[in-house]
Amino acid sequence: MSSADTQPTGRAIVWMVPRTTSTAFAKCMTGIPGCEIWFEPFLFCFFAQKEMEKAGIEDVPMSLKGNEEAYQSVAEKVSDRLLTPDVIPEKIAYATIQEEMEKSESRYVFSKDESFAMQSSVQRQYLPSGYRHAFLIRHPILVFESLRKTGYKALKGAGMLKYNEDESSFDMREYDEDDMGRAFQCHHDLWKYIRKNVDSSPVVISSTDLLSNPEQLLPKFCEAMGYPYSESLLNWDASPDVCKTWRAPSERFQENREFLEASMSSSHFNPPRPVPEFDTLTDDIKEIITEAMPYYQEMYEHRLTI
Numbered sequence: 001m002s003s004a005d006t007q008p009t010g011r012a013i014v015w016m017v018p019r020t021t022s023t024a025f026a027k028c029m030t031g032i033p034g035c036e037i038w039f040e041p042f043l044f045c046f047f048a049q050k051e052m053e054k055a056g057i058e059d060v061p062m063s064l065k066g067n068e069e070a071y072q073s074v075a076e077k078v079s080d081r082l083l084t085p086d087v088i089p090e091k092i093a094y095a096t097i098q099e100e101m102e103k104s105e106s107r108y109v110f111s112k113d114e115s116f117a118m119q120s121s122v123q124r125q126y127l128p129s130g131y132r133h134a135f136l137i138r139h140p141i142l143v144f145e146s147l148r149k150t151g152y153k154a155l156k157g158a159g160m161l162k163y164n165e166d167e168s169s170f171d172m173r174e175y176d177e178d179d180m181g182r183a184f185q186c187h188h189d190l191w192k193y194i195r196k197n198v199d200s201s202p203v204v205i206s207s208t209d210l211l212s213n214p215e216q217l218l219p220k221f222c223e224a225m226g227y228p229y230s231e232s233l234l235n236w237d238a239s240p241d242v243c244k245t246w247r248a249p250s251e252r253f254q255e256n257r258e259f260l261e262a263s264m265s266s267s268h269f270n271p272p273r274p275v276p277e278f279d280t281l282t283d284d285i286k287e288i289i290t291e292a293m294p295y296y297q298e299m300y301e302h303r304l305t306i
Helices: 022-029 041-054 068-081 094-103 140-157 180-197 207-212 214-225 240-245 257-264 283-300
Strands: 011-016 035-039 108-114 132-137 203-206
Touching: 011 022, 011 180, 022 035, 022 108, 022 240, 035 240, 041 068, 041 094, 041 108, 132 180, 132 214, 132 283, 140 180, 140 283, 180 283, 203 207, 203 214, 203 283, 207 214
Parallel strands: 011 108, 011 132, 035 108, 132 203
Antiparallel strands: none
16 A cells, blocks of 8 residues: 555545435535535445346446446336435446546545445445545444434335334334444444555544534544635535535435435534433344444544544
8 A cells, every 4th residue: 555545635435324414514515616526326336236136137247338228227226225216327337436436527526425335345346546535433323313213204205114113113123124234334344444455544533523523623624635624614505406516326316305304404513412321222223233332432433533
């Protein structure tokens, strides 16, 4: 690994687990003039890959070229899985995203994506070069409590509840077909891989720290990544229309209202919520959190501090 691999570039991929304020973070970064924002491109690629595997394709093509029909066939299923209308088949192949990110002509690029999409060496070979890496973390109780609440509302709104249950009896493990309970393990695994093979000093950011002290944490993040910082980044346009210029596998991604509406309408970082007591949680959350905590705690010890 060369020392250049860890120098600020003005281009970064911020890897995250769900419900870590990443969309508001991306809106914040729109305040950098000319900054190109990418919205979870590899996550859509991941679900396209999974849908092909479900369809019985043993050797899933990771490139669009010559495989247009295969990607066309799974685009609608990816839309349904991610509750995102009109997923574009040409934008859900790993090799395509890598190429487009590397060829970007923008001076500044900020991509936020889920580490869940980079679990294997097959996927990681498409990490774009020229980017620094950062990892957003949040206390697992806050992550999975929010994911449970939001997931229930989204499934109910889509008519996808299995048992017509109410929120109190909802068990998110029943719907975790993609094993998202492993989100922190995947996050930790990718962090370790990046440290060893790509970027020896990826930045770890606690979303609680970011929400509590953005005026102190943001300058440090920008310096580490090579972005210009100004106090104007602390407040941004509340209109969701700001996001229409973002690069995403769907031009209507912001219509996933249950998961994105609050962030899409945000104009600044709000103070963080306190962490609820473990005993107040539902049984499904307790089980997932117990597994997630060791991964979170190790990464927390490496977080960017004020």
